[in-house]
Ligand SMILES: CCCCCCCCCCCCCCCCCCCCCC(=O)SCCNC(=O)CCNC(=O)[C@H](O)C(C)(C)COP(=O)(O)OP(=O)(O)OC[C@H]1O[C@@H](n2cnc3c(N)ncnc32)[C@H](O)[C@@H]1OP(=O)(O)O
């Protein structure tokens with residue numbers, strides 16, 4: 001029996017962000033490996049017209065949870081959704097619910113966050129710093145609490161090149177930032193944001209770093225650990241390969257490239273693509289929860305959940321493998337044939353943006369207008385280019401993360417736990433992983449059926465023919481214009497025609513002789 005699975009049996013676990021990408025996979029793994037756990041409390045808010053119960057129902061009835069129902073048929077009874085809104089200072093948890101959480105919780109996994117790069121600093125501070133502080137305050141009043149696991153990001157210190165498993169201080173204390181958000185108006189916050197975030201690229205990485213500082217400040221009273229994943233991608237193995245349910249990280253760009261919208265990105269092919277499968281992050285997090293509770297380390301341990309130092313893949317290779325996967329698994333109704341490349345130069349990027357992104361969008365919108373439909377491609381393209389520009393920072397740099405604690409944890413696991421809670425990415429085959437990722441994007445994000453693949457392939461052939469026809473027509477028009485204007489072009493033209501004529505005559509004469 002797995003020691004870690006046994007540890008979670010009979011436990012009451014609190015998860016924040018359980019409706020998110022990582023939270024769902026974490027919860028699924030817990031139910032599947034420790035069906036005897038007592039209860040999982042999840043902090044949820046109503047969203048998109050759905051009540052808490054409807055949201056939970058939807059998650060439990062999704063494909064991700066299919067295997068759970070076999071091993072834990074009463075999973076519905078073991079999950080308790082608690083109304084909470086991390087946007088509010090007291091987290092908006094009712095008195096009764098709070099009392100229950102305080103008296104029953106054994107372990108906390110804090111996954112909730114805003115992961116948007118362009119969030120307003122006030123909102124990002126509220127979610128990633130203040131809410132963390134509030135949760136830690138609650139945790140300090142939980143008499144049974146054995147461990148508090150905080151999910152941060154490997155990029156919280158992306159302003160450094162080499163990152164150790166330590167908490168780096170930010171120039172301004174989190175408490176001062178939290179206080180100032182209460183009285184500064186939005187315009188002033190907008191003005192000071194670039195100064196505050198300094199050499200970090202966005203409010204997300206900055207507020208996640210502040211969140212870590214808050215955790216450190218509370219660590220004397222609590223048994224805390226921090227997990228720092230890099231770019232979280234689709235599942236590698238569990239509960240099945242390729243599962244993904246949001247557009248963050250590479251997923252949105254895979255769709256954009258597969259549908260033929262994205263043709264070039266400013267990225268460094270030789271930079272490390274530090275992707276980490278979401279099930280690997282969940283496994284490491286659960287192992288960290290066990291280790292922290294059982295061994296109660298003297299200081300807050302930080303675990304880097306990254307792939308680059310164990311099994312590096314590079315953006316150039318990954319891009320190539322994604323494109324190769326589109327050959328086997330094409331997406332339906334593509335706008336253009338999938339082809340994309342990395343460029344390292346800003347001028348080339350601007351050229352490709354004009355020629356390969358904006359121009360086709362304008363032409364297509366013109367066609368839509370002519371046929372009496374509403375133009376939409378230019379808007380979509382502008383949005384895509386904005387998204388790409390925000391991700392570029394991460395596509396043009398490589399980082400080194402020390403992984404001493406993660407390796408130490410791996411060595412502490414029994415062979416059975418190393419198998420059940422596998423987070424050893426040295427075993428990951430990137431080619432296979434990328435293919436499953438593309439397949440997962442098609443099935444679970446685009447909701448496309450594999451039965452449509454032959455039709456999609458035919459559509460791509462048609463697009464290829466249109467592409468050839470368009471290029472030939474363009475070449476002929478350009479050549480015709482050139483001949484009309486330049487004596488030199490005319491001379492070249494006559495030379496080519498003359499050469500072809502002679503070649504054909506010679507060929508015809510020699511074949512007649514043979515007969
Ligand atoms: C050889 C070439 C090869 C080619 C092959 C190419 C593929 C291989 C290469 C892969 C390279 C990967 C690089 C990854 C680097 C990641 C680094 C992360 C590092 C940090 C990791 C962390 O620790 S951090 C967690 C990650 N955190 C994010 O990753 C959030 C980012 N993101 C946002 O911060 C917001 O996204 C941002 C951008 C503000 C826009 O914001 P925005 O408002 O403009 O757009 P929204 O995202 O809100 O989306 C608005 C609506 O567009 C819909 N939509 C969006 N994309 C769509 C799409 N592609 N196709 C259809 N629909 C789409 C969406 O469904 C919404 O629909 P609706 O409105 O109906 O709900």
Ligand SMILES: NC(=O)C1=CN([C@@H]2O[C@H](COP(=O)(O)OP(=O)(O)OC[C@H]3O[C@@H](n4cnc5c(N)ncnc54)[C@H](OP(=O)(O)O)[C@@H]3O)[C@@H](O)[C@H]2O)C=CC1
Pocket residue numbers: 016017018019020021022023043044045047084085086087088110111112113114115127151152153154208228229230231232233246248249
């Ligand atoms: N995805 C990635 O690439 C990486 C993620 N991480 C970290 O992992 C953690 C999980 O990320 P991920 O699962 O990808 O993110 P998601 O955006 O998928 O999930 C975020 C979760 O936080 C919840 N949440 C957000 N705002 C509130 C609120 N006001 N009240 C209550 N709950 C709220 C969301 O709930 P709701 O469903 O209601 O919106 C959702 O459950 C985060 O801490 C993130 O920083 C770290 C590195 C990379």
